[in-house]
Structures are given as structure tokens and as C-alpha cells.
Amino acid sequence: MPVLTYREAIRAALSEEIERDPNVVIMGEEVAQFNGAYKVTEGMLEKYGPKRIVDTPISEAGFIGMGIGASMLGIRPVMELMFWSFYSVAFDQIVNNAANVRYMSGGQIACPIVIRGPANGGTNVGATHSHTVENILAHHPGLKVVVPSNAADAKALMKTAIRDNDPVMFLENTILYGEKGEVPEGDITLPFGRAAIARTGKDLTIVTYGRCVLHSLAAAETLRASKGFDIEIIDLRTIRPLDVDTILRSVAKTHRLLIVEEQRPYCSIGSHIAAIVQEEAFDELDAPILRVGTIDAPSIYSPPVEKQQIPNVDRVIAGILRLL
């Protein structure tokens, strides 16, 4: 099976979808001539030309809104936000227009847009560039939220996202862009709302997504070696829709739940999952649900300290040890 980086896998999905559907357009700041700020779209302008790969001015409200309008007429724009952090200047377009236009029109309008880009901390770019916005996006009915952790999923989920007739918010991670993984060849898609069991185990369930899957796997291996713990890891892949059944099944098996996320604790994805699990599987729990997330402050710049602010293997281990 071919080995691709996460970045190459997304590029492969974009390229295949461009070739498949003449209505797919890639747009964003520096996606064309500059080859992408993070090189996700490298080489695509040369291959597909300026009608399909479009550089926009630094004007997120304008171009995201324009993409939403174009999608109402059947274009399938894939809009790159250089950082998801920049969504705040396009927030009205995303939450009022993309999320609501179908509803407010009584179901007459579809909005098949994908907005993609990295949403993560850990790269010492300070508070303005390190927002993790999956909770804020998922709070808005009408939006779908995708958070792939590896190259194969990134490719398959991106293809699903582009074909989806609802607005899909696709959250990547700059630190994952260089991570390699086996990616099956061919036109493979993955349905949203189907979590992966990244590791099977019986002693404790970790529910996680994105880069935190890697920390969780490393922590589980460490504790298997040192203490013999057998930990199950669920990679959500998508936040909305959410694979609640897989979470509940795992909790019913392990009776202990740790949620690992690169979110601040207040009103996080983990808060939401904890609420659901205690509502629907209260009797299965042998311990309180714990969360390991980002320390509750704006993202610090200081490189060594930022590593401690966001989840890391040591903090995941500490979380597990409080439950086992």
C-alpha cells in the first residue's frame, strides 16, 4: 500500500475530486502560485490551471461568503483557511449563512461547501493562530465537523466532504501534515459519523481525535509495557455527526472513560461527550469521566511551555493513572 503524508493524502483527495467533478474549485490565500502556505495544494495550479485553483486576497469574510453563495448555485468550493483561527473574521458568513440558509429557506437551498485548514496549537504561533474551533463549529446545527487523525482517513474523509451536500468544516493539523501513513489506492470514501477503534483494550476507553490520537496511542503503549494496562482508543474522525454508539459500546466494555482533546475544558467537545455518556451509560461507569485537554488560558507563545499547555503523552498518562 502506498505511504503518503497527511498533506499528500489531502492533496490526492482534492486532485481526484477536481478530476471527477467540474464544479469543484479550490480557493484560498496562497493556494495557487505560492503552492499553499502549508503546501497542501502544491503543484495543483500547474496541473489544473487558474480556473480550478484560485488565489484569493486576504479577505476571509469576502471569499468564504462568496464560496457559500457560489455553492447555492451548485459550485463545490473547497475553501482553504490558512489557519482555522482566521475563521473569526468570516464567522458571520459561516454561522449565519452556511449553517442557516437551508433552514431559513425551509429546505430549499443546499450549501455544498467545504472549508478546510489547520486548527491546532503546538507550533509557537501565539494565541491568535492557535485556536481549536471544533466545539464552536459543532455547536451550530447545519454544519458538519471533520477531524482526521491520519493520512488514510484524511483522504477518504475529504472525498466524502466534497461530495457532501451540506457545509463541511474540515479541521486539519499543521503538526500532522508531515506524518506518514499507508493510504489505500483508489476512490475510497469514509462515511461521516463512523469512529475508528484505533486500539482495542478492556481496562479503559480513551475517546479522542486529531493529533491527540497519536498521544493516546503512545501513552497506551507506555502503560502496557510498564503496568500491563489494556487501553481502548476511539478515534472519532468526525465531531458532527458523532459516533455515540461506538463510544457507549466501549464504555460498556471498559467502564472507564478518559477524553483527550486539544480543547480548553470549558464547553469543550469532551464536555459534550461526558454529558452524553453519563446520561446514557451511567450504570456502566465505575469511575468519573475525566478529560485531558489544553490548559485553560490563551495559547502561550513560549515554545517549551506550550508543549505543556496542550495535551502530550505525559499528561495523557497522568490522566489514565487517575482512572486505573
Add this chain to the structure above:
Amino acid sequence: MSKKSPESAETKSDACAVKPSTHASAPVNAALSNAQRIELYRKMVRIRRFEERCLPVYNSGKIGGFLHLYIGQEAVAVGACSLMGKDDHVITAYRDHGHAIAVGMDTKPLMAELYGKITGCSKGKGGSMHYFAPDLNYWGGHGIVGGQIPLGTGLAYAVKYQGKKGAAMAFMGDGAVNQGAVHEAYNLAALWDLPVLFVIENNGYSMGTSQERSSAGELGKRAEAYDMKFYICGGHDVYEVRATLDAALTRAREQSKPAVVEIDTYRYRGHSVADPDKTYRDRAEIEDYRKTKDPIQVFQNQLVLEKVLTPALIEEIDAEARAESERAVEFAEASPFPTAADIQKDVYWETDQPKRTSEGRIFFNQP
């Protein structure tokens, strides 16, 4: 243009001009059949009567939320939308009833929408500010000032991308010109030669703040900064609106060029019905517009001069428009409300299909 307080009513004629419109001879107007002229007039009257009928319904508590009436501005929407071809598109803000009727929406579902009924044009999910009819190329009906302008630019982008010879008209009020999203859209449209007209319906007030208290400089002229052509015209004579927009639309369709069109108009009612309309403008100003520039009266006078309208026909059109608005109220009254089960329909395309495309939980419900 800058809005100045009108001269006092006493110094002006107290009647709308009965001299012929200087725009009647514009080719787009000269080409109109009598039936088409009457239809323009009828649409303006239908908008006026529909909205006047909304008022007592609102005051009786049967319409919730806001009600932004278009009364006084009818010539703008009717003139503009009468020029639409099959690949032309319209989007506007929350003062959207006039455009809805102008593009051809039936007033029954419009009234039912105000009542919050399932038979409303948006199934009772949008309300007054959110009328849509994509089948008529009418894309709303948007509640956030200026937020619809990037969408309208996107409609134009799609038209151009698909190789069609159409244009989008993105309407906004004079208050919207100060929103950042509008300027971002101007830049994109000019940069990429998108066939979009940014139509500013300048009624002089952004809510209760007059133009001179809210906007620096001339509104239409801001187009110059983007190297965009701009047009300024009066909005009281439907012929003038048509003549100006026809030129702009033809240029947009043929040359794929955007433009700003600033149209001078006036609303008689408050920003919304909840606006007491006593603090920021003089009653005499409203009366002056009513008496001297009312778009329906202006066009009625014109069509009488043209011998297209007769007193009997004027009366018939008015009576029919009043009857139509009554029928709309009856329809709305008799219609059922949506049910609680309808709340989670029309949220996602996916969940409205017989079979979902994804798995997992997409709605999160509480007892």
C-alpha cells in the same frame, strides 16, 4: 449622493409630478407593451397593499419578531426585478417583501410565513427577514446587515464559472455600505470581473441614524476606490430605475463587469414596525416624500399621461390588490403551524433525504 433634508413642504408642489418621465424614452422602457407597463404598476400596488395589510396583523400580535416594511421603495425592487433574465439572480437584506413579490412570489405563502405557518414560503422557519425562492432566482432575505453581499458575489461567480450570460443583483441599504464584508465583496468582484451589481437602496437612514451621521463621503462613489463603475439614480420613477439598471445589467452580462448602483429612495415607515419613528426625522419630511415623490403615484400619473391607465383600471388594480392581500391573510389564518417535529427538518440536506449518507448522531436531543 448625500441626503439633504427636503425643503419645507409648503414651498413645493403638493402633488407628484404630472410631467412626463424623462426616462420613458429609454429603449428598455420604450419597448414595453401596455400590458407590461400595467404589470409594473400592478406589482408596486400589490407590494404596497400586501405590506399595509401586514400592519394590523402585526399589531394584533399574529406576526412575531420584526417587520421591516418596504413602503415607499417599491419602484426599486419592481424596476430592478422586471429586468431579470433566466440567468440573473437577486439577493437582498431583511427588507425583503418587495423583492419577493417583484420576482413573482405568491403573496399567500409570504403572508403565511409572517404568521409562522407551515405553508409559509420558508415553512415558518425564516420569518419576515428570510424569504427565499431559488426557483425564481431569489436567494433571500438575509438578516445581518451586509452579510448577503458576499453571497451575491458568489452567485455572480457561479454564473460566470458555469459560462452563463447572467448577472446577480445584490441589494443592500445605505447602512450596509459601512460593513467590512461589503468592501471585501467589492474588491473580489472588481478583481475578478464578476457580473454583480451592488445595488444600494439609499433611503437615507440606517435604522434611526441618518446618512450624514453614519457614512463619510458619497456612498456610490466608494466604487471608485475599487476601479468599479458606479451609477446614481432616482428611485421614485420606475422608468428611471429600469433605464439605469438595464445599462448596468447589460454591461455585467455582456462584459462580466461589476458595478455599484446607488438608488435614491425613501421609506415611509420606521426601520421596523417596532421603531416609533419619532426621534430621528420630521413628519414633514415623510409627508413631503409621500406627496411629491411617491413611486406609485408618480408612475400612475405617468401611465395616465400615456393613456395606459384609466381611472377605472386604477380602481380595479387597487381593489384586486386589496382583495389579494385579504386572500393572503385568509390563507395564512387557515393554515396550520409547523409542529415540534418540524423543528429538526430542513437543517441538513442529508437528514431530509429518505436515507442518510452518514452514520452516527447528528442531532443531540434532551428530554
